[in-house]
Amino acid sequence: MSAATITAPVAKPGAAEGRIGLRANLRHIGALVRRNALQIKHDPESMFDVLLMPIIFILLFVYVFGGAIAGKGNQQDYVQYLVPGMMAMMGMNIAMAVGTGVNEDFRKGVMDRFRTMPIARSSVLIAKIVVEIGRMLVATAILLGMGFLLGLEIKGSVLEFVGAIVLSTVFGAALMWIFILLGLTVKTPQAVQGMAMLVLMPLQFGSSIFAPTSSMPGWLEGFTKVNPLSNLADAARNLLGGHGPLAHPTLITLVWAIGITAVTMPLAVRKFRSKT
Amino acid sequence: MTQNTHSAGGRAAVQVRGLVKHFGDVKAVDGVDLDVREGTVMGVLGPNGAGKTTLVRCLSTLLVPDAGTAVVAGYDVVRQPRALRRTIGLTGQYASVDEKLSGRENLYMIGRLLDLSRKDARARADELLERFSLTEAAKRAAGKYSGGMRRRLDLAASMIGKPAVLYLDEPTTGLDPRTRNEVWDEVNQLVRDGATVLLTTQYMEEAEQLADELTVVDRGQVIAEGRVDELKAKVGGRTLQIRPAVRGELDRMVGAIAQAGLDGIAGATADHEDGVVNVPIVSDEQLTAVVNVLGERGFALAGINTHLPSLDEVFLAITGQKTSETDAPAEPADARYEEVAA
DSSP: OOGGGSOOOOOOTTOSSOOOOHHHHHHHHHHHHHHHHHHHHHOGGGGHHHHHHHHHHHHHIIIIIHHHHHOTTOHHHHHHHHHHHHHHHHHHHHHHHHHHHHHHHHHSTHHHHHHTSSSOTHHHHHHHHHHHHHHHHHHHHHHHHHHHHTTOOOOSOHHHHHHHHHHHHHHHHHHHHHHHHHHHHSSSHHHHHHHHHHHHHHHHHSSTTTSOGGGSOHHHHHHHHHOHHHHHHHHHHHHHHTOSOOHHHHHHHHHHHHHHHHHHHHHHHHHHHHOO | OOGGGGGGOSOEEEEEEEEEEEETTEEEEEEEEEEEETTOEEEEEOOTTSSHHHHHHHHTTSSOOSEEEEEETTEETTTOHHHHHTTEEEEOSSOOSOTTSBHHHHHHHHHHHTTOOHHHHHHHHHHHHHHTTOSTTTTSBGGGSOHHHHHHHHHHHHHTTOOSEEEEESTTTTOOHHHHHHHHHHHHHHHHTTOEEEEEESOHHHHHHHOSEEEEEETTEEEEEEEHHHHHHHHTSEEEEEEESSGGGHHHHHHHHHHHTOTTOOOOEEETTTTEEEEEESSHHHHHHHHHHHHHTTOOEEEEEEEOOOHHHHHHHHHSSOOGGGSSOSSOTTGGGHHHHO
């Protein structure tokens, strides 16, 4: 059969490019959010990090280090110090899961299915982020519940309390783009985890999350001042505590969140589109 | 979706011209021309690494070709990918369903992503579960399905949008013969329903079962094309395999067959490794004649069977060369990670 004998196929009028409308886009995201939620339902173990991590970490730090940091018998003071910091940490650890999830999707052929369907490719990522934010909020609720059991007191206003949760969620959501990018770049979920730990450990411990920075050597204290986790922890602490400077740590946290998103989101989306 | 043009008959649902996709130095697809007429099955036959999967991935918008054009169901794969995605279905070598979700949840999700209403998505999911005999397993996680069930679920998932063109990338690779037959039945049914199918396979038998026309590819290039029977005639139909009771008689049997001068029988060969004599034949009469000759000469036979030419034999007949499979693969082992590695 030669080319000349074939009538060129003609596309049906009106269907020429088929951009995806906002409503359709939201419906697709909804269907994909449902997918991610069903995954959790079928695999409840995937919630272990969300359910257990806050409990284990808070118990570990309050009872193992709390006495040493705040003085024996002053564990309750340490709860007051630790819980807002852990809100910052929680977001980071949970955000990590989004990277392994994206990576796994590509390893199982399901992403091929999505990519041959008439949906905006970003909806797959947005759905993931929506579900992860949900997981983050559950973890935060458990963390705060544990905190209250151990004597946490909210001294700020309701608005400040909500502000602390929103701020840590916003920062966690920004971090997700880093992990999505990582998940799209490295080969295995294990590698995502390994690389993530490498970044997380110094950021978490070189911060004001677990202990005041005043006892740290100067260079480390300098690092903690720019470390977004320190600033987020300070902001959350001052919001829950109802006193202390707010503007500076909040601003630094937001600048980081916006900066991270501005750099990694376009990269991640581009990587996602071009990935074969 | 293209039923309205069926009356035109023989229109190309897939039209590929000079398609090229290289991965670095690897010429996975290296100037392929291909036409699939509406309502027919085109088999793309070739060894591992011949570029079959890369071709399908280009035609399903998963890869952007480096050069050439491809028009599927009237849409250009590069310039109109979104519109194209509404009209195609893909079942790959890798099960492309969510393994954690149940069969029904998978199909419902895909229905919703294809803009069906909740009600329609549910109805379509149930209809396809029934059709692919998966109703009983509908609530189980797809990851727990057997290989055949998963492939059927994959087919069902590809059918939700009633695609005009369906790509099946090695649909039975890794399946046992029984489940392979199940998948074949389903594909034949789809074709009866009017789907246009582009099927890749490594097996002549599968191509013969399913395809109307064949394109044989190797190292990213088309090395033969035509109707299945044409190609088969070229290759020489079937191979008759005779196992003598006494292994030492292989060469004497080959001599006897040659001596008998049977019509159309040439090139009987002894395979000492397997202890059989291979005789290419094109008809049942020839089979009978060969066996008669051996019986008359008093050879004791331990076994007789016929088989379709293997891919190797097809390649040997067409190109005079073995397949390239044993050489360097023309495609990265996992083409999907090509860009990550780069």
